[in-house]
Amino acid sequence: MDIVIVTTIIASLFIIIGVAEPLAARLRLPYTVILAVLGMMIGAGAIFFLRTDIIDALNPVSAAILNLPIRSNVFLYVFLPTLLFQATLGMNLRRMLDDWVPILVLAVVAVVVATLSVGYALAWVSSIPLVACLLIGAIVSTTDPSAVVSIFRSISAPRRLARIIEGESLLNDAAAIALFGLFMGFVMLGVPNPTLSAALGQFPMLIFGGALTGWVVAQIAVWVMSMFARYELAQISISVALPYLAYIGAEQSVGASGVIAVVAAGLTLNLTGPGRLPPESWVNLREVWDLLAHWAGALIFILAALLIPRMLEEVRVSDFALLGVVILAAIAARAAIIFALMPLLTALRISPNVERPYRAAILWGGLRGAVTLALALAVTESFRVPGEVKRVVAILATGFTLFTLLVQGTTLRMVIRWLGLDRLSPLDQALSRQVVAVALQTVREDVSRTTENYELTHDIIRSEAKIFGERLDDAVKSAEESGEILDRDRITLGLIALAGAERDTILESMRERTISARMSEQVLSHADRVIEGARTGGRNGYRRAANRTLTYGPMFRATVLLHNRFWLSGPLGALTADRFELLLSQRLILRDLGGFIDGRIRRIHGRRVAELLHELLSRRIENVEAALEGLRLQYPGYAEELERRFIRRTALRLEEREYTLMREDALIGAEVYTSLMQDVAARRAKAEERPRLDIALQRSELVQQFPLFEDLDKAALKRLGRALRTHYANAGDIVVTKDSPAKSVFFISSGAVELESAGQTWRLGRGEMFGQMAVLMQRPRRVEVRVMAPSTILALDETRFRRLLKRSKALQDAVRASAEKRGIDAAILAPELAQATPKH
Structure with missing residues (x-):
């Protein structure tokens, strides 16, 4: 195909991607649904114009669209690694670990159950071989990350619900594709009725082999990237190569799951990258991957949707009955996991509770998308798969994907609204009215001062002041009519705001490098946990979450066991050093929050709440100081070294700021500024090296x-x-x-x-x-x-x-x-x- 035509088509697709997002916002439909509909319209239009004589001038364009080199390996080797890798980079892993049980249940158990349910249901009502039915079950059992994540973000779903759905959609691709590979092999070998043990026997190798491959490749990549600390573009370039090398290495060299390898590589970089790369490089790397994933997710949907009209050309009336069986079996299997197994795990205290509205939203949010279509396309491309199996797989996979996108996707917003997950609680509504009243009062004072500086006419000032005053009066009246907020609720709201201010302070400290890159993500995760604790448990939840950040976790106990029993002190020394630095960072952050209580919270919630928050904050600081003092008593010399390191980092930040101000005031030129900043960067890299803790x-x-x-x-x-x-x-x-x-x-x-x-x-x-x-x-x-x-x-x-x-x-x-x-x-x-x- 002519490269000019291919380039023109790809450029046109990017125009469609740009138009689809504002169109989806205007129609209040999910972005991925709009992309799928536009892609199907383009594919159907190309078939129509090519097979009719209405406008022959469009035949070359139609032929070019239909003959695009779209193969399953394009989706699996080009687009899927990008989507998976970016999703893992954007995950808050430590917060997601709080819900790891429901995520794994949905990502693994639900996939296996859906595969078996759909497979055996189809085999029972049709003459299709069991192995082909199980292959169809594996294809339709995976929720699509690009479809699910974008929809839940677009409807502003609760953060915990979005976390569970994102974690499931990310990890269940690995389980579904692994099952697909197993049953696809049986189909091509002509094994009609494989045993379940034979099918699942290869599963551990696929999972653990892929995880090990991804971890090794990521560790090498991080090591190389850390060597190029001053070359940001080089680091980003290596990160772009990482998921593809992990995927290809696992699939082609190890014979393991490439999806698992990409997920493991992304998780490894997510955990180790912030501590090994400069903060600016890490932020820019994430932004580049966000853009790449946006393009990849949009292209994979449009290109997959282009194939739908062709894959449905041979549909028969009897296929609709089989499609109904697939839909019912898949939804029933998912419902059994969500409404039976998950409550059972909660009752056994294995899993945290997932509320019923959340479970209903998870059930209806199991959308399928381009991954399902790509797997179905892989079946149709294989010359070793019987023709009738190809046809049924293409029709059922495509039909089920269309059902989830056009029925579930378009109604998901309505379901979220019906469940009440998009509404503020009565307490938040009352608070919002009071916040508006306080904010407008401040704005009125600022506007009054500003208009005086502008020297506007008195008539204009009086007319605008009247309008603004009426709005302010309405806000105050609404706040009064909303009822008095109980002190208990005010304390909860104040603690949520205080925890949010703690998170903002951490982000600011990360930008200024007051907190080391090694500790920034962990401190930020602790702040998220405190926010969640205050939101769900009020004062007690805040206190429990704050105390939890000071307790020794299972990893620490494991290293203690290694030291006490086997005299291996290295892991214990590393974790103790981490705890030292974490406590120093927490103390630094918490001491800056008193001003936020006096300057912001007191104005909204009053003096009594502010005093109580001061008391809770003081207690947290005392607990941190006590824990820090305990470590100082154990390791007196090491505490002094870390505090000296903190002073050096602060001095470097101030020195860097001075050079920037001199450059802005034209006191120094660009060459001198660059040389000075390079010297600061070299000394900063040396200051980031933490001294080793020698326990002996x-x-x-x-x-x-x-x-x-x-x-x-x-x-x-x-x-x-x-x-x-x-x-x-x-x-x-x-x-x-x-x-x-x-x-x-x-x-x-x-x-x-x-x-x-x-x-x-x-x-x-x-x-x-x-x-x-x-x-x-x-x-x-x-x-x-x-x-x-x-x-x-x-x-x-x-x-x-x-x-x-x-x-x-x-x-x-x-x-x-x-x-x-x-x-x-x-x-x-x-x-x-x-x-x-x-x-x-």
Whole structure:
């Protein structure tokens, strides 16, 4: 085909893409539905003009449109990696993890159930071989990411609903395409009735092989991109190559799922990119991918829609009955998962609750699109698939896609409205009226000052002031008629606003690089969680979400286990360093929020709410300070290094700002400015390198701070530091159980523990020890020791403790004092302490 004609057609398609978006907004229809309709109209028009003699002049254009080199591999190898990769880059992974159970249920379980339901239903009512029916089930079981995501964003659906739908539409492509590949192989081999075990036996290789391939390729790409820190275009170019190399490598070299490889690569870059790339480069990279995905999603819909008239040319009356079976089976399977399995998982406390309106919207939002059409096209292109199977697959897949787009897609907005998911709650409505009143009051004052500066005529000012005053009076009256908002609700709304201000402050700090790129995404995720907690649980939800940001997660506990059991301290050191930096960043952000409470929240919600928010904020700051102080006690030198690093980053930001102002004031030229900024960039890259936390070295520093060891010389302290074993324990952990053998003595480096024995309890803190009585008296322990706060505990075995006791007078005094405090007769310990008394 002539390259001029192809270029003209592609350019014309971009014009259609540009026109479709405002047209969809005007008609209040989903953007993808408009694209699909326009594509079908173009395809049908091309067939019409080519087969009639009305206007022969359009025959060359029609032929060119129908003969476009559109193949299934164009969709699967060119457009699909772009859509999947961009979707993973745009996901808030940490927020999506809150709903990972429903997402995986919809993305994997629902796909398998829909495939089997549609397959066996078709096999029951038709003479089509079972394997072909299962192939059709796999093709129609995947929701299309470009269709679903764009529609839910266009109707301003609730964020949690959009997250679940986006996560499902992103991940279920992998499961559906993997099943498609399995059943397509059986069809081409002529296996009429494959066993389910044979079909699913290859599934793990497809999934895990693809995930490993995508992860490896992404790690290499991130490593190369981090080497080009000062070359933004080079980084973006490498990111463009990443999804295609991952897809092709998995499909052609490993024999795994290319879709899974692309998703894994995107997730890896999403998690590691912000910490390895400069903030400006990461932002620009995301913007480039947003544009690429917009074009790819629009083109894949138009080009796929061009094929629909051709794929429906051989439709028969009996095919409509089969299409009805496919529609009913697919919707019934999805409904069974959403309304039966998901509530069951919630009842078993495996999954968070998904409210009934959300589930209804998820059911109706399962749209199919270009991915389904591309898979059907792949079947029709294979010469090893029987002709009747090709025809049925093309008609049923195309018909089902049209049903979801033209019926579900066009009515989804109405369903959302009917479910009430697009309306503000009564509380938000009342708040909005009050906000309007406060805002208009401020605007009136500003307009009054502005008109004075403009020196406008008094008649104009009076007429406009009258109109504006009437609007203000209406807003105040509406706010009064909406009823008084309860203090409890005002507190909730104030906390939501405060959490939103926290998020905005984080974004501003990210732009100014006050917060390191490594921590920015994690701090931002914590802010999102606090917003969600305040929105759903009010004051208690805000407090729980804020406390959750300070707790040790399962990953930290896993690294502690590795350290305590296998002496692998590297992962624990890295996560502890992350926690250090996270707490420093949180403290920096939270201290800037007091002004927002006084300047904004107080005006809308009043003094009482502002004072309460100040109290909650102060408590959060105290908790962060306490957690930070605990880490300082454990790692005193490292905390100082991180704070110095923060000061260096702040100084660089201020230096950069000064050079920019000098350039704007023409005090320095472009050449000097570029040279200075390059020097700042080099020093910034060095300042971003976080010092390594050496846990073994820090343990030696801790030993020197214990008052119990103050009379030991440096050599003895060094030997003791090597002999002590570090144990990390979280609040609630039991360090010592009753009746356990006494083999070690424990020293509290940081934190606190509670000892319980015979109905009595007492508490010990930093610098104190426990377990020495049972060791000296050579009997099983009679106490249970439970950790009260995250603690670092140093353990010393019995032999070394007795040896140390002989050398240290301070330790002997501490043992005697501990015995007296617990009511133990010192005479019982006298032989041991006598042996321990140093000889003169």
